[in-house]
């Protein structure tokens with residue numbers, strides 16, 4: 253019985269070392285090397301080549317090495333076995349750090365002061381809104397969204413959330429579905445996107461959505477932070493909105509094409525902050541330990557945790 257590591261873009265040997273430490277009795281094989289396909293009972297995947305998991309007759313479960321599973325769902329030859337994803341306090345904490353950092357960057361106008369410092373320009377500015385007067389809207393109230401909401405509220409931001417199904421969270425204004433979207437956007441100065449990429453959410457951050465954001469806020473125009481997936485955003489619409497002043501600034505961790513192509517205008521746009529899809533990295537030690545625990549659970553006849561619902565795509 254073996255575990256197959258099937259990944260692109262990450263250092264597979266780091267992961268193999270971690271899994272071997274966690275599962276000393278289980279052979280850990282790597283896609284691309286010779287291995288016995290019949291012996292593979294488990295797969296840990298990050299962006300495996302589509303079709304490469306077909307023909308594993310004894311496969312029992314697939315583990316996503318990240319929180320997102322769009323990389324699995326896009327494989328139309330994915331074996332029909334249980335899929336579990338990462339839900340891990342280490343990853344969740346990293347994402348909330350990212351969200352809080354970039355909301356505070358917007359609130360405290362840090363990009364502007366960076367530019368002023370480069371120009372040795374002292375411009376006294378008494379317009380410093382309090383966090384409580386800035387409305388943050390978090391799209392996605394799952395593991396990551398709810399933790400970000402909690403930490404943003406500790407800072408004092410006026411936070412609301414939007415999800416697919418209605419949610420009741422004490423003291424939080426919540427909105428759901430397409431019916432709730434317009435009201436949610438209309439009270440949003442900083443939009444934080446922590447949605448999964450599914451057929452329903454692809455391209456959701458477009459010109460129409462941006463046009464629905466609040467114009468009467470204390471920041472002088474809406475800000476966008478997307479750390480969900482690049483497929484959620486229409487980059488041409490974001491750039492056009494920045495040019496037209498419909499959007500004040502954007503912080504993007506994810507892109508339609510990754511790595512972000514060198515010729516993308518996003519790199520050099522003065523109102524865009526680019527990070528290389530590392531808002532919340534999967535840390536091998538934490539994630540291998542979590543998946544090893546899942547495998548031990550299955551071996552003991554217990555149910556998997558954090559199972560993905562294939563029908564809804566997340």
Ligand code: NDP
Pocket residue numbers: 318319320321343347391392393394395396397414415416417418429446447448449450452453479480481505506529530531532533566
């Ligand atoms: P969850 O599955 O826990 O939460 C997803 C949330 O999105 C839920 O609240 C869900 O609604 C909502 N949602 C899904 N579809 C829709 C829809 N059509 N309309 C409105 N709301 C919708 O996911 P996580 O919080 O764990 O992760 C979210 C995403 O973050 C991942 O899928 C991944 O793409 C991204 N991510 C990015 C990372 C990075 O480094 N940039 C790192 C880790 C994750 P409901 O509650 O009703 O089900």
Ligand code: OXD
Pocket residue numbers: 317318319320321338532533534
């Ligand atoms: C994830 C990611 O989905 O790193 O975990 O993007």
